[in-house]
Amino acid sequence: MFFRNLTLFRFPTTTKLDELNTGLAECLLKPVGPLELSSRGFISPFGRGDDELSHTRGDATWLAVGGEDKILPGSVVNDMLAKKLDEIEQKEGRKPGGRTRKRIKDELITDLLPRAFVKPSRTDALIDLGHGVVAVDTSSRKSGENVVSEIRRALGSFPALPLNAEIAPRTVLTGWVAGEEMPEGLSLGDECELRDPIDQGAVVKVQRMELQSDEIAKHLESGKQVTRLALTLDDHVSFVLGEDLVVRKFKLLDGAVDELESTEREDLRAELDARFVLMAGEFKRLFTVLEGALKLSRAEL
Numbered sequence: 001m002f003f004r005n006l007t008l009f010r011f012p013t014t015t016k017l018d019e020l021n022t023g024l025a026e027c028l029l030k031p032v033g034p035l036e037l038s039s040r041g042f043i044s045p046f047g048r049g050d051d052e053l054s055h056t057r058g059d060a061t062w063l064a065v066g067g068e069d070k071i072l073p074g075s076v077v078n079d080m081l082a083k084k085l086d087e088i089e090q091k092e093g094r095k096p097g098g099r100t101r102k103r104i105k106d107e108l109i110t111d112l113l114p115r116a117f118v119k120p121s122r123t124d125a126l127i128d129l130g131h132g133v134v135a136v137d138t139s140s141r142k143s144g145e146n147v148v149s150e151i152r153r154a155l156g157s158f159p160a161l162p163l164n165a166e167i168a169p170r171t172v173l174t175g176w177v178a179g180e181e182m183p184e185g186l187s188l189g190d191e192c193e194l195r196d197p198i199d200q201g202a203v204v205k206v207q208r209m210e211l212q213s214d215e216i217a218k219h220l221e222s223g224k225q226v227t228r229l230a231l232t233l234d235d236h237v238s239f240v241l242g243e244d245l246v247v248r249k250f251k252l253l254d255g256a257v258d259e260l261e262s263t264e265r266e267d268l269r270a271e272l273d274a275r276f277v278l279m280a281g282e283f284k285r286l287f288t289v290l291e292g293a294l295k296l297s298r299a300e301l
Helices: 020-026 074-092 098-115 141-155 169-178 214-221 254-261 268-294
Strands: 007-010 038-043 055-057 060-071 117-128 133-136 186-195 203-207 225-233 237-242 247-252
Touching: 007 141, 020 141, 038 141, 055 268, 060 141, 060 268, 074 098, 117 141, 117 268, 133 141, 133 268, 169 186, 169 214, 169 225, 169 237, 169 268, 186 214, 186 237, 225 268, 237 268, 247 268, 254 268
Parallel strands: none
Antiparallel strands: 007 133, 038 060, 055 060, 060 117, 117 133, 186 203, 186 225, 225 237, 237 247
16 A cells, blocks of 8 residues: 555644544444435545554554445436426426426435445545644545545544645745755656746646756746646655645655565565555655745644
8 A cells, every 4th residue: 555645734743643543433434325425434444344443653543534425427317307307398388497307306316326336435544643744645635625524523623734835835846946956865856837827827747858958947937837846755755746735646666665575474464564654654754855845834723
């Protein structure tokens, strides 16, 4: 298990998780009901067949939020609704009004829900007590907030807020591409996105290209700013950092995974535990660098 994206939320480092496991047990994922569209709750990070709802190593805790969603395509509902409305019009000689349309649509959905397919989902999260940060494995802020809401529901209170930087991230990213000194261990990748600062301005997306080149320099000279940037930390982690502070394409490189692959383990659980420990350690190093470079604000009660 390695996260692929990191949407980050900050909470006070004084937050206590003593009652976490009790809360998780009360907020288990329940099967979606016959007349429900979706269900959310916690599952074991080791898989749905395991009983452990959280896994902690040091001050890092691994959680997983499971979901079940009914697949009910709007096109199917609309097609059936149109047929029902046509039948009423032919029978009564008039088009049904808005209230009738809504009532019939609701009745169709109620009739279809028990027969709809169920799509399972899972979103993992890492709680780093040392830094006071939650990393959710998603690039969607909404999905990340949903996971934080589930943690808040389990704990009763969890004052986690989206990450905030004291310096505009695009200013920092643009400076790095322009040649300003970067934090120790951090180096440029081969991908970036540049935008004109004006609304509806030009957008340039670059991949597999030397970023400190004359072509990129011309874009910077014309006023474009870097809004996404591929970076590497100590040949251990590669990622793309956006001005929204979401870390995308998070990947552990050979420098990090060599040690993991050189050790034999007895079972899948031990393997997953080792992977979590490795990822949590690399995340801590990365967050420490980003926190200093972007002046990330700390959360306070």
